[in-house]
Amino acid sequence: MSNSPDTRPGASEEAVDKAPETIADGVDEEVVESNRRLYTGWQWLLFAALAIAYSSFHLISLNVYPMETWSFRIVHIAGALILGYGLYAGTRFAGEGDVPHSPAWLRWVSFALLVPAGYALFQVFRMQQMIADGAMRIDPAIEAWHYGYPLIFATAAAILLSWGYRQVREKLSPPDLVLMVSALAVAGYLILIFGTPLRASTGTSFAPIGISYAALAGSLLILELTRRVAGLALVIISAIFLLYVFAGPYLPGFLGYPGLSFNRFFSQVYTDAGILGPTTAVSSTYIILFIIFAAFLQASKVGDYFVNFAFAAAGRARGGPAKVSIFASGLMGMINGTSAGNVVSTGSLTIPLMKKVGYPSKSAGAIEAAASTGGQIMPPIMGAGAFIMAEITGIPYTEIAVAALIPAILYFLSVYCMVDFEAARKGMRGMRKDEIPLFSKLVKQVYLFAPIIILIAALFMGYSVIRAGTLATASAAVVSWISPHKMGIRAILKALQLAGTMAIQIIAVCACAGLIVGVISLTGVGARFSSLLLGLAGFSQLLALFFAMCISILLGMGMPTTAAYAVAASVVAPGLINIGIQPLVAHFFVFYFAVVSAITPPVALASYAAAGISGANAMGTSVASFKIGLAAFIVPFMFFYSPAMLMEGSALQILRVGLTATLGIVLLAATVQAWFFGPVKAWQRLVMLVGAIFMIYGGIYTDVAGLAIGVLMFLMQRGLRGGGGTPRTATSG
Template sequence: MTRTPDSLDSEARDVVPGTQESLVEQAAATSRVDDEPTTANQRQPAGYRHWIIAWACVAYSVFHLLVMNVYPLETWTYRLTHVGGGLVLGFLLYGATAMSDAATTRRSALSVALLGLAAAGVLYGLFAVSAIWYNGRILGEAIPPRWAMDSFGIPLTVGTALAILHGWIFPHEDAERFSPADMILAAAAVASTAYLIFFARQLQLRAGMPMALPGDMWAAITGVLLIIELTRRLAGLALVIIASVFVAYAFLGPWLPGIFEHRGYTAKRFFSYIYTDNGILSAPIAISSTYIILFVIFAAFLQTTRVGEYFVKLAFAAAGHRRGGPAKVSIFASGLMGMINGTSAGNVVATGSLTIPMMKRVGYTPQTSASVEAAASTGGQIMPPIMGAGAFIMAEITGISYMEIVWAAIVPAVLYFISVYFMIDLAAQKANMKGLPRELLPKLDALLKQIYLFTPIVVLIYALFAGYSVIRCGTLAMITAAVVSWLTPHRMGPKQLFHALENGARMVLQLVAVCATAGIIVGVIALTGIGSRFSTVLLTLADQSQFLALFFAMVVSIILGMGMPTTAAYAVAASVIAPGVINLGVEPLVAHLFIFYFAVMSAITPPVALAAYAGSALAGSDPLKTSVESFRIGLAAFVVPYMFFFSPAMLLQGTGFEIAHVAVTAVAGVYLLAAAVQGWFMGPANWFVRGSLAVGGLTMIAGGWLTDAIGLGIAAVLVVMQRRVLSARDLAHGAD
């Protein structure tokens, strides 16, 4: 049911009788729970358990900040600690969900037996690893105890598998106590990680080779089981299934046909190889353990000090009263926070809890409100300078400098947000929507007096473009956020600092799990050579056509991204597809940005659209319909990569005039596409007008003078037609 502005105004006044508190402040107060994305199986800790987890999270965050800024560790040791610590925290904080509804509530002899066997195996493994450590570090003996090296592995791995099985059958729901099975899994993570750290240097020499030890294999198998299980709990089954298929492929190669055939690998060689910087500890975890955790903690600082909330309030004060204002506000707020956040779905939860209720209040349906938030939040992943850590991963994989990637991504990212703005504005015109009442919005003049709260973002951007290291830039921005908070009522003291560090660790756990799982896939690709063979097939199918190769790359990137967070999807897609596209002559920067954009946009692509699903949960809308509408709103993102393929000037590769020409005509093109999608061009547009608008917009993709002239010519003709049609309609209504 569509509500009139008067009814909206009266409803708003009913919400805040006798008070000057703004709607935005109320929404912020009700949405400020823990400020981090949650999952269905997250247990909110209570009692002593809360404080144990809180201190462990703070220690995890502080460890990373110290290593990055003060006391560097050897690379392998640091990455292994990053993964192992994330596993321990993940199992203590996130409970298992049942694989089926059967026998989930009854504690039985089976439960006791599984727990007993699991505990015995893991405790023995932990004891043996402790003996190895004691013998080497305390006694200083180079040769570890033979009994420990020979016997710790099988009990540890079997115990881990039984504890995982117990969690599937008998999930634990008591927030007052730790789950026994999850405590066993945390202990298993400590044991396997400690072994791998202790033998890190030797592993680098013998990984994947005949001299690999059985202990290397069992510690790695245990680690892989733990990573897969934590990913299942935090990211669902999609990524787990994909990773499992790749692991199976490593062993089934000799029996597979065509390009999929390979000679196969023994378990010892495969697992000792996969838990190295060729696999789990490769680029995704390298980025997760540095840039991602740094900027996630920075985002936690912004949330805890409510500096991030100020960005949203300022946007509401500036645009909340305009046509469809709250939806336009979400573009700014979600884009700004999304570039820092590192995950589209997490950003939807963080900012959507504030913007979605406001959109619904001015007349947007729940489905449209969720769709707008999902499209805006997803766009944050392509917005420089952070790009949700995408720029850092791309620089690591390609060797292209970080600053070159950031500069190149500016125009396409701005173009995407302009297109989303057009979509929202045209939808608001079509529905004759009004904005929120001014008296119920934050006061712009008062907020402008606090413009200094933008200082953390200004410091971050200035430091990045001044040439400081990314880690130094993030740390400076974090410190600035804390200092700026001292000028507000929400001054950051020890309690707030503790909460920010705790929250940062919680927010990063999902990314740790999925980056490690993505590393498994990357390792299989590197070991088996399937990436190069797939690239060969891609080249054959494309038949030397760069356009066809990019089309196939788009399809594969979107498919891989369904169910995967951005970082994992891009890392895998870049390993499989990018080499083939580059071999056809596409510039490496263009190829990787192309793949990255579509990996990002998979978050709003049906049928599996994680960002849209997160928004639908907040708005109470149908998930599938929400994903379809978010796809429509973000449609320009599926066109922009082809624009910069045809027009390198869009990546700032060309003269100033060429860049300006491409940027201006691209804006005109996406406006025509938005009008076609929304069915509104100066007024209602019939199917002929919509089809013509789409043709006009698409002709402007190439960025050439002729195609631009065709597109603008079509637009000019349609303007004349629409004026006549609308004038005749107005006269007819006047006569009536």
């Protein structure tokens, strides 16, 4: 569907006059999930105040009045549980379609559960008084009969009731009120006991039984909230790992282990060996801080500006909206913690426009999914996985961000070439001048990039991540005062409220991932996977890497990036390090495959979200996005063969590997799309694939051979075009 440019006199000026001020509007609007409650009146005020208080608590604790580490993390999780159960329902709302209201008796049964939950909470205050009066430990009978049993009964029963309790969207359901009280009882007891010398007894036969009951109830609360905000995939994987704790001693082969008792496991899993470990350490510091930063950017409408800027910069190129999707998703991905969330925020605008210029529904969704997934590997923020990587490896965050630069460029270049070659092959047009915002007008607001520039500058000037993130957040508010969307007190409070709401999903996911990490560390199953990889490496390191890739993708399917990486880093990365791979390379290898699990069939969350917008078949979209994001499946192997890809080596090595890998990626895209400077025949595609692999491999001789193949194919293509070949041509901007 090639369009000819308008050549009438004065057409250019006319197009300028008709050019819209903006094309993107509403990118920064909050996405309301289907199971999110929409309160009114005093309930809205209550939960808005709770969300504001939750965000403010983190800003104050991180910057002004630090709190004891374990207590801080317990409050961090408890706050997310209370907000989560207040805002997200466990089932469909009554009155939507043919869903009936729940009967009155179920309401009273639910309210009756407040008695055991409230009693357990009351016992926390009673036990606190006992310890204040000098008691060294609490009577186990009190902990069991007056705290543990009522708490677990109320929690389990309320979760079951919440699955079937249907109420209107504007009201809090009684089972969820019970779960909020249970979350308070869990947090109160753990803070109380961990504030005494009994904290040192966790994981031993001397540990108070109350810790195990609190941890069991807390684990149930985390699993149920994760189901509500992130789906069943992570919950099912967590349940399998928890089952392994008690079934492991009966399993054959390398999966078997001596076993752990109920008290020994649960008294330790809600400590820094599990739920309060690295994943929660990161979510309670870096992630929550950058969610607040993202909320401030959204409140000042920076997301709209990013997308409009992308349209002005790339909209007129052939297949323009697809290239806009790449730029916009890369920019938004830096401040958005999930691939699927990024698809929803930018794809609702870019996917319909891609279809308008000629992309099939499947391709439009696939391009958006691949681009949004790339946002998770885009420095400086890189979703949340990079912060967890820094926490686990001890490598400074700035080094990780620098190491990610070349791989991120290669990934986005690959997606760009895939899109460009497909547009050329199908003869697609770009958007007309009067369909996109004027770049000359948007460039006057380039100061809106200042918060991100300040963040990067502060990090490389040696500021801590927390201090740099706080400065960037403050600068977002200050910069808004010279923009059309000024942030006053009301807007700042709205941003804090939005941050508190946005944080629920990622905190629940990190806590749930911490539960899995706890199982891995306490049972030693991670070490057994390491020995398996070591055995495979004895035959072939490439085979070990392939196996590690499969496990990382399998663990990441259906899971958000953060949880996928945290689990894979515990299971797979130690094994890669044991076979001689550098820690940075091993963790980046795992991280990349955890990220691309979002576009890997059969369970591809980002692709499914894009298919929902484009109207295409979900599986077809995921296969197409897998093809477009193919470079992300090759780049991690490049880390292994060429550590210079991660800035490990001399400047000359880094430059050579970067340039040859870039050319290899371009050849790979041309192979996949059967187009270079014109149509490519089957035998030429095969030769180009060989050349791409040679240059991607990274050896000096393979680089020369690959470069020779690339030059030969280039000359052949140019000769074909110059000699009257018949490739289709497209109008490009």
